Amino acid sequence: MCTVCGCGTDSAEHSLIRGHRHSHAAGLSSARMVQIEQDILGKNNQYAAQNRQWLAERGILALNLVSSPGSGKTTLLTETLTRLQGNMPMAVIEGDQQTSNDADRIRATGVPALQINTGKGCHLDAHMVGHALEALPIANGGILFIENVGNLVCPAAFDLGEAYKVVILSVTEGEDKPIKYPDMFHAANLMILNKIDLLPYLRFDVAKCEEYARRVNPTIQILHVSATSGVGIGGWLDWLICVKPPVPA
Amino acid sequence: MHEMSLCESVLQVLENEAKCQHFSQVTAVWLEIGAMSGVEVDAMRFCFDVIVRNTLADGAKLEIIEIPAQAWCLDCAQTVSIQQRYDACPHCGSYQLQVIQGDEMRIKELEVK
Structure with a gap:
């Protein structure tokens, strides 16, 4: 059984409830109303709060990296890890539906990485991340990068306990992504415009893209980066x- | 996209409440869903029926109360109605809006036996 959430016992409890329903004779109980007033994502938010507290107590800065598939998240991460290694402790949680390819790329840099395969799931949730925190060696005062499943829709709604969401948008995508997927850009604190070395070959309106991003999130910070050429990566490292990681509650 | 996992979360809440509030069957569920919560109401209905099959809420009626989106305009200092996150203030055209309503995803109440 899981000591954090007791999730190993769930199926037994669920079957008890299902069995219980059939033990009542029809007509003996009458309908009544029950006030609930609970957030549908309340349970996820509880796990996220636990993760946030655990991270804050250890001075660990957790960043939730979100983007569409193919925006260059993993390349940006491997470049970041290579450049920062030796300066501060780091670890990576990789979320993908299938394969451990990304975690393998991260481990090749020497930084510990843990792969979560969500199977059919389209996002990481706080429960999965909580279990990853138990298994992943990460020193106090370090940075934890959580690379979410490539998806600009669902990960916006699921708090993982991170300090900040960082959305990565590559210039090979459309400049209107921020208003096509407004929830994600609204939830993010920082937008990294990646692959900017390709701008001369594309019709991507940078000013328009930034204007759209600020429409859905007036306080969003924006950085221009090319993970492969290294342009702008200094600004990201700075x-x-x-x-600063949040202080413990 | 994630309506299936949302419905699984709803079912978890129902199963927990069944223990705490002593009921064995749920016959109707009222959800409050904000216009900007990212929830597709039709997908939610479809997933709900699938998820509750053979559970304490098998066949339960799903009632969805849609909550309209509202924002506070920093420039004209009043509450305004919006349709999308990227809407401008309908009065002054500013994008300096803070969403104050429309993100809700709540289980409001249940009819139980």
């Missing part, structure tokens, strides 16, 4: 070094 952001990482300067941003």
Whole structure:
């Protein structure tokens, strides 16, 4: 049984409830109303709060990296890890529906990584991340990168306990992504415009893209980066070094 | 996209409440869903019927109360109605809006036996 959430006992409890229903004779109980007033994501939010507290007590900065598939998240991460290694402890949680390819790429840099396969799931949730925290070696005061499933829709709604969401948008996508997927850009604190070395070959309106992002999120910070050429990556590393993890509640 | 996992969360809440509030069958569920919560109401209904099959809420009626989106305009200092996150203030055209209503995803009440 899981000591954090007791999730190993769930199926037994569920079957008890199902069995219980059939033990009542029809007509003996009458209908009544029950006030609930609970958030549908309340349970996820409880796990997220536990994760946030656990991370804050250890001074660990957790970042939830979100984007569409193919925006260059893993390349950005491997470049970041390579450059920051030795300066601060780091670890990575990788979320994908299938394969451990991304975790393998991360481990090749020497940084510990844990792969979560969501199977059919389209996002990581706080429960999965809580279990990953138990298994992943991460030193106090370090940075935990959580690379979410490539998806600009569902991960916006699921708090993992991170300090900040960082949305990565590559210039090979459309500049209107921020208003096509407004929830994600609204939830993010920082937008990284990646692959900017390709701008000369594309019709991507950077100013328009930034305007759209600020429409859905007036306070969003924006950085221009090319993970492969290294342009702008210094600004991202500075952001990482300067941003502070939240203090414990 | 994630209506299936939302419905699984709803079922978990129902099963927990069944223990705490001593009921064995749920016959109707009222959800409050905000216009900007990202929930597709039709998908929610479809997934709900699938998820509750052979559970304490098998065949339960799903009632969805849609909550309209509202924002506070920092420039004209009043509450305004919006349809989308990227809408401008309908009075002054500003994008300096803070969403104050429309993100809800709540289980409001149940009819139980």
